[in-house]
Amino acid sequence: MALVMGVDFGTQSARASVFCSDRGRLGAAEAEYPVLRREGDAHYAGQRHEDHMRALEVAARGAVGKAGVKGEEIAAIALDTTGSTVVAVGEGLEPLDDYYLWCDHRASEEAAEITAHARKTGLEALAWCGGVYSSEWGFAKLLHWLRHNPDKRERMTTALEHCDLVAATLCGIRDAREAPRSVCAMGHKWMWNAELGGLPPEEFLSGVDPLLKGVRAKLEGRYLTSDGTAGKLSAEWAGRLGLRAGIPVPVGALDAHWDAVGVGIREGDVVNVVGTSTCIMAVGRQVKLTPGVCGVVKGSIVPGLFGVEAGLSATGDIFQAVAGRAGRSVPEMSAGLEKFRAGQTGLLRMSWDNGDRTVLVNPELSGVTLGWTLASTPQDEMFAAIEGTALHTRIILERMAEYGTPIERVINGGGIPQRNEVLNRVYANALGKPVLVPAGEVTSLGSAIFAVVAAGVFQNVEEAQQRMGVGYRTVEPEAAEVAAYEELYRLYRKLYFGLGERGAEAVAIGDVLPELARLRSRQEG
Numbered sequence: 001m002a003l004v005m006g007v008d009f010g011t012q013s014a015r016a017s018v019f020c021s022d023r024g025r026l027g028a029a030e031a032e033y034p035v036l037r038r039e040g041d042a043h044y045a046g047q048r049h050e051d052h053m054r055a056l057e058v059a060a061r062g063a064v065g066k067a068g069v070k071g072e073e074i075a076a077i078a079l080d081t082t083g084s085t086v087v088a089v090g091e092g093l094e095p096l097d098d099y100y101l102w103c104d105h106r107a108s109e110e111a112a113e114i115t116a117h118a119r120k121t122g123l124e125a126l127a128w129c130g131g132v133y134s135s136e137w138g139f140a141k142l143l144h145w146l147r148h149n150p151d152k153r154e155r156m157t158t159a160l161e162h163c164d165l166v167a168a169t170l171c172g173i174r175d176a177r178e179a180p181r182s183v184c185a186m187g188h189k190w191m192w193n194a195e196l197g198g199l200p201p202e203e204f205l206s207g208v209d210p211l212l213k214g215v216r217a218k219l220e221g222r223y224l225t226s227d228g229t230a231g232k233l234s235a236e237w238a239g240r241l242g243l244r245a246g247i248p249v250p251v252g253a254l255d256a257h258w259d260a261v262g263v264g265i266r267e268g269d270v271v272n273v274v275g276t277s278t279c280i281m282a283v284g285r286q287v288k289l290t291p292g293v294c295g296v297v298k299g300s301i302v303p304g305l306f307g308v309e310a311g312l313s314a315t316g317d318i319f320q321a322v323a324g325r326a327g328r329s330v331p332e333m334s335a336g337l338e339k340f341r342a343g344q345t346g347l348l349r350m351s352w353d354n355g356d357r358t359v360l361v362n363p364e365l366s367g368v369t370l371g372w373t374l375a376s377t378p379q380d381e382m383f384a385a386i387e388g389t390a391l392h393t394r395i396i397l398e399r400m401a402e403y404g405t406p407i408e409r410v411i412n413g414g415g416i417p418q419r420n421e422v423l424n425r426v427y428a429n430a431l432g433k434p435v436l437v438p439a440g441e442v443t444s445l446g447s448a449i450f451a452v453v454a455a456g457v458f459q460n461v462e463e464a465q466q467r468m469g470v471g472y473r474t475v476e477p478e479a480a481e482v483a484a485y486e487e488l489y490r491l492y493r494k495l496y497f498g499l500g501e502r503g504a505e506a507v508a509i510g511d512v513l514p515e516l517a518r519l520r521s522r523q524e525g
Contacts, residue, residue: 002075002457003067005060005243006447008255009052009081009162011035011103011276016059018067018074019448021457024468025441026069029062031055036098043105043363046098049087049165056166060241071242076250077170077233078226078451080444081162083254084189086141089165090155092174097149099162100141103277103313105355107140108363110147110209114139117208118200125191125200129295132361136313138190139205139212146211153211158218161185163252164230170249171231180230181221184253187297188309192223194298224251225299226258226450227461248454257281257301257309258446259413261461263438264469265301268408270397274423275414278312278389280358280396282405290403292359293396302461308405310396313363314354315389316416321353322385326378333382337422340383342429342484346520347371347384348491348512351392352500359399360500368499371516386423390430391485391492397431411436411472415443421475429481430489440470484523491515 003026007016012035017028033051038044056079064071082102087095100106114133118126126133133140142159158176160168168179186192192199199205199219205212222228228251238245256279260271265283273279287296287306300307316330323333348370355363369381401407410433417424417437428435449464458464491512498507 002452002455003069003073004448004451004455005063005074005077006444006451007056007059007077007079008258008444008447009079009166010255011082011101014052014055014059015444016056016063017444017448018063018069019445019452019468021452021468025445027063027065027067028444029059029066031058031062035101043108045101045104047085047101048098049095052162052166053169057240060243064242072244074243074247075455076248076451077241077243078250078447078454079163079166079170079252080255080258080447081166081252083161083163083185084136084138084141085162086138086159087162087165088142088145088152088156088159089176090157093160093165093168093176093179096152096155097145100145102136103354104141105135105363107144108135110143111135111137111140111363114208117204121204121207123200123204125193125196127289128193128196128297129188129191130293130358130361131291134294134357134361135363136357138186142215143209143212156218161189163254164221167230167249167252170233170237172234172236173231176218177220179221180251181219181223182251182253183223183225183297184257184300184307186223187300188254188295190219198223225303226251226253227303227453229454250450250454253300257307258450259442260301260446261449261465262442262445263411263413264465265411267305268406269411270400270405270407270409271411271413272393272427273414274315274412274416276314276316277354277357278315278393278414280310280393282308282400282407284308284405288404290400290405292361292399294358308400310358310400312351312389312392313357314351318351318353318385318389319382322378322382328378333379334420334422337379337383337386340422341523342387342481343488343516343519344523345371345376345380345384346373346516347376347380348488348495348516349381349384349388350495350499351385351388356500358396362500362502365500368495370495370512371520386426387430387488388492390427391489392496393427394431394489395493395496409436410434411438413438413442424475428475428477430485432477432482432485434477435475436472437475438470439473442470445470484519487515487519
């Protein structure tokens with residue numbers, strides 16, 4: 001038996017939990033931090049390192065207190081974060097600026113330039129990240145920062161993902177060459193690939209923009225999967241967190257990837273981690289390269305297996321926006337939605353409010369809702385928004401299956417499925433598959449699993465998953481609803497590629513509104 005701490009840095013808060021390897025979660029606490037926005041700039045989203053670390057102190061001490069244990073009893077601490085959340089740092093790994101948060105889309109031009117140059121030069125790494133480089137990823141964000149901060153360029157010693165800077169900070173690492181580098185974050189977001197020699201070649205990067213000359217060397221470090229150790233908890237941070245100095249700190253990873261571990265991902269599973277956005281993941285011993293996904297990386301989720309990542313750029317954020325425009329909260333808007341049936345609103349809503357992450361990989365797209373009438377209500381739009389995210393998820397799952405990813409089970413992880421049964425029902429019916437929902441809370445469980453492995457309690461991640469998993473309940477699809485969603489999906493798929501794909505030929509959509517009206521009339525009756 002061992003006590004460990006798992007920490008999950010989400011978009012707006014850090015949650016720390018104390019787990020017992022035999023008894024599960026003993027106590028948890030959360031502390032918030034702000035998302036920095038700029039009025040009139042929907043693409044800007046930043047955060048500050050000091051806010052993250054302050055929240056970690058509060059959450060860690062709170063979790064120990066609620067668990068009723070002593071901090072010195074904790075045998076390991078593991079931390080995951082959002083990503084690609086990137087910051088340039090100077091000497092001593094001190095941040096030179098605010099983070100570019102994962103949902104920051106200022107670097108769309110830079111991403112397009114990286115994609116164009118990769119295609120022109122035949123960069124093999126591009127195929128491993130789906131064929132299109134995203135404005136949400138590391139090199140695009142770093143290039144944007146370099147272009148817009150000429151006064152700070154010379155002071156930059158390296159750039160780090162949030163998960164890597166947090167681990168380095170806790171371990172007292174101040175030399176960029178000794179910094180841990182998460183294979184998860186660097187593989188999916190920076191085109192790092194062990195089989196291809198690591199990061200893209202120097203000549204490729206400087207060919208995109210001379211400002212990237214020398215950056216490859218600055219990104220050196222210890223590239224490891226999360227069964228590796230970033231270091232030991234320093235005396236300073238042991239004191240600040242109320243823990244014991246010298247305990248192991250595993251190499252971090254992206255939060256959704258460890259969430260997938262927490263819900264028990266195995267070969268044949270697709271896990272939808274549904275939160276502010278949605279991350280969709282699968283693992284396998286052999287995985288084909290898949291156009292439009294966010295990368296195929298060995299060891300990024302479960303060490304030893306290839307991880308496949310895809311997703312939606314906004315999910316919970318869409319629900320919040322719909323509710324906010326109506327002057328209500330999401331729970332208020334959701335009351336009564338359990339009575340809604342597939343397509344009864346007559347609305348078809350594309351989930352592009354924050355661009356498209358997969359499979360079009362186009363940050364320039366924006367939300368589209370078709371089928372409005374004088375009788376349409378804000379609650380109709382909320383239900384259509386849930387349907388839209390489910391149908392977009394089906395687009396992604398079909399793309400993954402087309403390229404050989406087996407889909408035997410669908411698991412809805414993340415926070416929203418724990419408190420929104422309507423979403424689970426819509427997903428089961430829209431996908432035409434049973435949806436498994438964890439039977440208990442899994443936030444920071446993935447972190448705890450890597451912590452107990454680091455503490456030597458279990459031999460590997462799979463054993464820890466079996467011993468610490470919470471089980472599932474099953475949401476079964478309903479035949480009549482599945483049939484209605486087959487009709488709605490045909491229209492959704494036509495619009496998804498017809499409106500969203502760059503260079504798409506004109507698509508006749510004159511049937512869409514009449515078909516939506518017909519489906520609405522039938523479902524209302």
